[in-house]
Amino acid sequence: MPKYQVLEGECAGGKLCPLSRVEAGVVVRIKQLSAAPHVTDRLREMGFCEQQRVKVLSRDSTFICQVCNARLGISEKLADYILVETVPNAQLVSS
Secondary structure, eight states, rough: OOOEEEEEEGGGGOOOEGGGGSSSEEEEEEEEESSSSSHHHHHHTTTOOOOOEEEEESSSSSSSEEEETTEEEEEEEEHHEEEEETTTTTTOOOO
């Protein structure tokens, strides 16, 4: 897995970083799912789709994210497969 630089809870330089590196309270946009096809299909079924905005609510033993007006928990390993970009001054929009 490539190295990612995260500064102040955000992807450095506007580049992509894994969801697992994003601080709680930050809204990001999913740009790419990099897991096996059956895993990416399941993530999409749950609402983790490309271009979807996600807010990380908690980063404890599981990652709790707000996606499409629902709170979903995923493992850190799954969060590693979700590549995101930060959304400046973003508010979560349901879709």
